Amino acid sequence: MTSVLRLENIAKSFADERGNRQIVLPGISLNVEAGEIVWLRGESGSGKSTILNIAGLLSTPDAGKVWINGNDRTNASSRTASLVRSSEIGMVFQSSNLLPELTALENVLLASRQPMTRATVTEQLECFGLGAVADRQAKRLSGGQQQRVAFCRALINEPLLLLADEPSSGLDAPNTEAILEAMRTSANSGCGVLVASHDQLFQQVAHRQLPMQELLLEQK
Numbered sequence: 001m002t003s004v005l006r007l008e009n010i011a012k013s014f015a016d017e018r019g020n021r022q023i024v025l026p027g028i029s030l031n032v033e034a035g036e037i038v039w040l041r042g043e044s045g046s047g048k049s050t051i052l053n054i055a056g057l058l059s060t061p062d063a064g065k066v067w068i069n070g071n072d073r074t075n076a077s078s079r080t081a082s083l084v085r086s087s088e089i090g091m092v093f094q095s096s097n098l099l100p101e102l103t104a105l106e107n108v109l110l111a112s113r114q115p116m117t118r119a120t121v122t123e124q125l126e127c128f129g130l131g132a133v134a135d136r137q138a139k140r141l142s143g144g145q146q147q148r149v150a151f152c153r154a155l156i157n158e159p160l161l162l163l164a165d166e167p168s169s170g171l172d173a174p175n176t177e178a179i180l181e182a183m184r185t186s187a188n189s190g191c192g193v194l195v196a197s198h199d200q201l202f203q204q205v206a207h208r209q210l211p212m213q214e215l216l217l218e219q220k
């Protein structure tokens with residue numbers, strides 16, 4: 001088994017409005033293997049996004065280690081973090097974070113590390129049922145279409161690790177099925193997937209569940 005993500009004794013706290021430290025992660029550990037879909041589930045405010053942001057090198061833990069594909073990235077500089085994200089990690093958030101003025105195709109093309117033809121990107125968009133709207137500006141797409149573009153963008157560089165934070169929020173059944181299928185396909189091709197959500201539907205695709213309650217209790 002190959003670990004694509006290993007978080008070791010991760011601690012993180014934030015200052016509240018009165019300046020008091022609020023401990024969100026008291027020292028949690030988790031592992032995601034290549035080809036595995038892990039569902040991080042828990043109530044709102046339990047720390048799921050905090051974990052994904054640390055795993056995606058968007059935030060630094062106060063203590064603990066972050067291993068991505070066997071490399072210790074805990075203290076990666078912002079330049080290295082950005083390189084690792086573009087070459088090894090795909091990220092999808094609750095809101096699609098597309099560039100609104102650019103088309104669906106341009107949004108995906110912009111993220112690709114290798115020079116890609118418009119035809120190749122269109123093919124990828126077609127896999128998400130987006131062929132007909134490839135040349136439409138992101139701001140003119142529905143929420144579900146935008147989220148599918150975000151998945152397509154996250155997967156365009158064939159990442160080893162996919163991090164998805166509440167990716168189904170506000171989506172209808174066909175759009176939800178499209179993202180579940182994208183997760184299955186990525187995992188089948190060897191990508192490790194960590195999806196954070198309180199939505200039970202991820203039970204359908206997850207190989208393993210990690211309840212936040214248990215993670216927080218299991219700290220060493």
Ligand SMILES: Nc1ncnc2c1ncn2[C@@H]1O[C@H](COP(=O)(O)OP(=O)(O)OP(=O)(O)O)[C@@H](O)[C@H]1O
Nearest residue numbers: 014015016024042043044045046047048049050051
């Ligand atoms: N940048 C920040 N500054 C201060 N507090 C923060 C910050 N980020 C997160 N928190 C706090 O950390 C706690 C966990 O937040 P987090 O967003 O990780 O939870 P979550 O489980 O993802 O919630 P949701 O399901 O609602 O997205 C919350 O109490 C939140 O207020």
